[in-house]
Amino acid sequence: MKYVFVLFCLLLKLWGESFAQEQPGAEQIALAHSDVSTVDDVFSLFNNPAGLALIKTREIGFYYSPAPFGVKELANAFAAYCEPTQYGSFSAGYSNYGFELYKQNEFAVGYARKIANNFLIGLSSVYHSISIKNYGSKGVFVFNLGAITKLSDQVGLGLAVNNVTRSTITNESNDIPTVIWLGADLKFVKDFVFSAALKKEIGFNPSIRLGAKYSMQDFLKLMIGTSNEPNTFSGGIGIMYQFIQVDYAFFSHPDLGLTHQFGVIIRFTNN
Amino acid sequence: MKFLSLLTIIFSFTLTYYAQVDTARMQSHLYDVLEDATTDKEGVGYYDLVEYLMQNKIAVNTASVEDLMRIPNVDRQSATAIVRHRNLLGVIKSESDLRSAEGISGELIDKIIPFLIFADTNDISFFDSINKSFETIDFTFRSRGIYDLQQDQAFKDGKYYGSSWKIYNRFALSKDNNIRVGILTEKDPGEKSLNDFTTFHFFARDIGIVKNFVAGDFLFEFGQGLALWSSYSVGKGIETVGILPRNAKMIIPYLSSDENTFLRGVALRFNYNNLNLYTFYSSRNLDGSIDQSSNQITSIRLDGLHRDSSEVTHQRIVKEKLLGVSADYSFGEIGSIGILYYNSTFGNDFRHNSLLDPSGNSFDFFAGNYNFSTGRVYFSGEAAYNKISLATINSAEIVIDKNFSLLFSYRNYPYDYWSLHSSGFGEKDGTQNESGFYSGLKLRTNFGDFSFYYDQFKYPIGDEKLPLAIKGNEFLIYYSIKLFRDAEFHIRYTNQLKESVAELNNEYGVVNKRNDNLRTELLYKLSKFIRMRSRIEFVKIYPTTSSESENGLLIFHDVKYEPTDVLSFSGRIVFFQTDSYNSRVYEFENDLSGVMSNPALYGDGMRWYLVVKYNTSFGLSLSVKYSELIKPNERTMGSGDTLINSNVDNRLSFQLDFKF
Numbered sequence: 001m002k003y004v005f006v007l008f009c010l011l012l013k014l015w016g017e018s019f020a021q022e023q024p025g026a027e028q029i030a031l032a033h034s035d036v037s038t039v040d041d042v043f044s045l046f047n048n049p050a051g052l053a054l055i056k057t058r059e060i061g062f063y064y065s066p067a068p069f070g071v072k073e074l075a076n077a078f079a080a081y082c083e084p085t086q087y088g089s090f091s092a093g094y095s096n097y098g099f100e101l102y103k104q105n106e107f108a109v110g111y112a113r114k115i116a117n118n119f120l121i122g123l124s125s126v127y128h129s130i131s132i133k134n135y136g137s138k139g140v141f142v143f144n145l146g147a148i149t150k151l152s153d154q155v156g157l158g159l160a161v162n163n164v165t166r167s168t169i170t171n172e173s174n175d176i177p178t179v180i181w182l183g184a185d186l187k188f189v190k191d192f193v194f195s196a197a198l199k200k201e202i203g204f205n206p207s208i209r210l211g212a213k214y215s216m217q218d219f220l221k222l223m224i225g226t227s228n229e230p231n232t233f234s235g236g237i238g239i240m241y242q243f244i245q246v247d248y249a250f251f252s253h254p255d256l257g258l259t260h261q262f263g264v265i266i267r268f269t270n271n
Numbered sequence: 272m273k274f275l276s277l278l279t280i281i282f283s284f285t286l287t288y289y290a291q292v293d294t295a296r297m298q299s300h301l302y303d304v305l306e307d308a309t310t311d312k313e314g315v316g317y318y319d320l321v322e323y324l325m326q327n328k329i330a331v332n333t334a335s336v337e338d339l340m341r342i343p344n345v346d347r348q349s350a351t352a353i354v355r356h357r358n359l360l361g362v363i364k365s366e367s368d369l370r371s372a373e374g375i376s377g378e379l380i381d382k383i384i385p386f387l388i389f390a391d392t393n394d395i396s397f398f399d400s401i402n403k404s405f406e407t408i409d410f411t412f413r414s415r416g417i418y419d420l421q422q423d424q425a426f427k428d429g430k431y432y433g434s435s436w437k438i439y440n441r442f443a444l445s446k447d448n449n450i451r452v453g454i455l456t457e458k459d460p461g462e463k464s465l466n467d468f469t470t471f472h473f474f475a476r477d478i479g480i481v482k483n484f485v486a487g488d489f490l491f492e493f494g495q496g497l498a499l500w501s502s503y504s505v506g507k508g509i510e511t512v513g514i515l516p517r518n519a520k521m522i523i524p525y526l527s528s529d530e531n532t533f534l535r536g537v538a539l540r541f542n543y544n545n546l547n548l549y550t551f552y553s554s555r556n557l558d559g560s561i562d563q564s565s566n567q568i569t570s571i572r573l574d575g576l577h578r579d580s581s582e583v584t585h586q587r588i589v590k591e592k593l594l595g596v597s598a599d600y601s602f603g604e605i606g607s608i609g610i611l612y613y614n615s616t617f618g619n620d621f622r623h624n625s626l627l628d629p630s631g632n633s634f635d636f637f638a639g640n641y642n643f644s645t646g647r648v649y650f651s652g653e654a655a656y657n658k659i660s661l662a663t664i665n666s667a668e669i670v671i672d673k674n675f676s677l678l679f680s681y682r683n684y685p686y687d688y689w690s691l692h693s694s695g696f697g698e699k700d701g702t703q704n705e706s707g708f709y710s711g712l713k714l715r716t717n718f719g720d721f722s723f724y725y726d727q728f729k730y731p732i733g734d735e736k737l738p739l740a741i742k743g744n745e746f747l748i749y750y751s752i753k754l755f756r757d758a759e760f761h762i763r764y765t766n767q768l769k770e771s772v773a774e775l776n777n778e779y780g781v782v783n784k785r786n787d788n789l790r791t792e793l794l795y796k797l798s799k800f801i802r803m804r805s806r807i808e809f810v811k812i813y814p815t816t817s818s819e820s821e822n823g824l825l826i827f828h829d830v831k832y833e834p835t836d837v838l839s840f841s842g843r844i845v846f847f848q849t850d851s852y853n854s855r856v857y858e859f860e861n862d863l864s865g866v867m868s869n870p871a872l873y874g875d876g877m878r879w880y881l882v883v884k885y886n887t888s889f890g891l892s893l894s895v896k897y898s899e900l901i902k903p904n905e906r907t908m909g910s911g912d913t914l915i916n917s918n919v920d921n922r923l924s925f926q927l928d929f930k931f
Contacts, residue, residue, distance in 0.1 A: 116798035151758045174903035200846040
């Protein structure tokens with residue numbers, strides 16, 4: 001049993017080190033999570049909740065990473081739903097990671113709205129639950145804040161703070177880290193968005209994330225991203241057909257290797 | 272429950288916004304001026320001065336050039352431009368009249384409007400004023416409590432006499448700008464009495480030939496501060512040209528919480544046309560240490576803390592009497608000259624331990640200053656003599672164009688020039704043992720504003736352990752641009768190379784230190800109600816140029832939300848990471864009115880705060896601030912008496928302002 005526990009501690013550490021994996025969305029991972037100010041799909045719930053306010057129609061999204069870095073035990077799945085209304089966007093989501101002996105689940109709800117011209121704010125609450133066989137389970141609520149603004153048609157800014165309440169699941173401070181993300185995007189030319197973000201988590205060096213998204217056709221987009229701390233590179237492709245969008249992303253970690261992610265988003269038009 | 276009832280009553284009375292002072296403008300102005308100082312100092316004194324000047328506005332239609340120069344940021348050229356414009360129009364009736372003046376930027380007018388009044392209220396004499404009804408009397412009251420939720424080790428050990436509350440109360444009464452009475456009490460954490468520190472004054476103006484009269488506590492500023500100055504001065508920063516010459520405000524009634532830098536007695540100003548005569552007398556006891564065997568003063572203590580028997584032993588034991596006279600004569604637009612003499616006599620001799628220490632107990636100071644404008648070139652300076660050596664500063668500002676100006680200044684403060692009351696411009700405090708040459712530039716273009724300064728300095732006596740000269744230099748480059756209608760971007764880089772005396776292998780030697788600082792900042796207004804500010808700052812220091820560098824990083828984001836005229840919220844979240852205390856970072860915080868904090872952050876952690884302000888319709892304002900400093904990877908914070916057994920240091924502050 002002790003061996004199993006050590007194994008899962010190791011898995012948890014790997015999970016933490018590959019932080020890009022913690023937050024879902026194939027497009028977000030392809031962009032190295034540089035899209036703090038441009039995130040605009042249903043997975044905003046787990047990234048920058050303000051992005052939910054950019055969603056115009058009802059959306060459901062599924063995301064799956066089958067074997068991150070070749071380790072099947074690290075497989076993770078997310079599902080999210082967003083309902084935009086005249087009072088703002090409401091969202092709910094679920095994620096699952098682990099297997100029989102160790103499981104981590106998240107139940108999330110979020111709300112976002114426009115509060116001024118070109119200014120969006122969002123709040124999400126995530127219930128983190130960890131269950132270890134023979135050790136029991138424990139859960140805690142975590143709150144995330146986000147904001148997005150457009151300074152002009154070409155320039156946008158984003159802010160997200162994860163775990164603003166500094167909730168902890170154990171007696172150790174910062175076991176669920178409080179993280180700040182500052183992001184900006186530039187649209188130099190039509191259909192091309194360059195995004196950059198700075199992430200700072202206590203105990204870790206600041207990480208700079210850069211990404212670019214090129215919407216080649218109405219149905220096709222290409223993404224690429226890179227970061228330091230850790231040094232990663234990533235890329236992906238998104239294909240839209242009528243109400244469905246399918247995304248694929250790859251992500252390379254210097255020590256852990258390559259991994260693949262898939263996402264599907266279904267958009268329900270009002271009519 | 273009573274408290275809740277009180278709150279309910281207060282809220283129910285809130286109908287319209289009561290503008291106690293133009294707080295938003297003042298806070299913004301002060302933030303710009305003070306946060307740039309990047310020092311351990313907290314600019315409370317300067318805040319109080321600015322607040323005093325805002326509450327005692329200058330009548331733009333009757334003010335002289337010198338009167339207008341009392342306003343922060345107004346130099347002789349700008350003051351002259353206002354007077355010329357007034358002469359042209361006959362009377363300046365409104366802000367829009369002022370904006371049509373030539374030679375004054377819109378940016379400067381934005382800054383000075385809170386200090387001006389367009390009616391001629393200053394024409395009411397003292398005697399007219401006291402004969403009028405009491406309707407024109409303004410009462411202001413401010414009460415503040417600050418409480419650290421984590422107790423320091425010294426409080427746990429019962430070392431201090433009093434509670435850990437910091438309590439501040441201030442009351443002022445003024446009538447027609449002619450009479451003002453003020454009293455302030457303060458208790459620092461650990462001190463026993465609510466009035467451990469008390470300051471008070473009575474101020475009157477226009478009593479016959481006596482233009483100003485103060486009884487009680489006051490400050491006196493002369494020339495460029497080489498001989499006598501207040502505690503209010505701002506160091507080198509992004510105001511690269513406007514920093515010199517300083518505009519001395521001469522007599523200032525004192526109502527601030529700095530416990531050691533004021534004078535206590537009587538001060539008078541007599542005026543005859545362009546000639547002003549001043550005389551002042553002060554007698555007070557300072558905190559300090561006196562050696563029992565020799566009966567000599569070994570130190571003057573400036574922290575104002577009286578928390579335990581050791582600190583109380585040093586309380587108010589150094590006697591100082593000060594008597595002075597001064598005069599200045601204004602040539603109007605051309606300039607002015609001034610002279611000063613004062614004697615400062617202490618109850619005991621000072622112990623002369625090193626070359627930099629004073630000796631004896633009586634000190635005489637003679638000083639003269641000048642301001643002279645030739646239109647585009649503005650000369651200013653001061654020389655101060657202490658019967659041993661001469662300290663000087665001379666500056667020239669060259670206004671090439673309204674968008675392009677330069678400043679050059681040379682200062683020389685000998686090592687044996689010592690004055691407890693001086694505060695000359697320089698790299699370090701003290702107006703002693705420093706010479707330097709400062710060059711500044713300011714350029715406004717269509718693609719942004721540039722500021723630059725380069726300062727070379729030298730300390731003739733590097734250290735008492737190694738009396739060799741040491742030197743250094745520093746430069747700053749600052750660029751700001753309005754990216755969009757409501758968004759500004761600032762970038763500032765400073766570099767300092769400085770020699771320092773250090774112990775190496777049991778021998779003292781000179782080492783070179785280097786300090787780099789890069790700050791980028793984005794300020795934007797999202798709507799009428801919401802303003803944001805994001806900053807990223809890097810610090811890189813080389814403790815010695817041969818050693819490895821240490822790094823510091825600061826990231827913060829500010830939000831200010833004012834949903835209504837009566838309610839405002841401002842908050843900040845800060846992340847920081849530094850290799851050591853040496854590479855610490857600062858973040859100047861908007862706080863409760865009258866509090867300006869500039870905490871040094873080091874290690875790895877975060878800080879956040881929220882300030883809520885509520886203004887009622889009947890003159891009452893309530894403010895609350897909650898702040899937390901968090902270092903999750905540490906078990907304790909601080910050390911010795913300030914040790915706390917937690918990785919969270921949180922503080923709660925309340926303030927009540929009442930004006931009626």
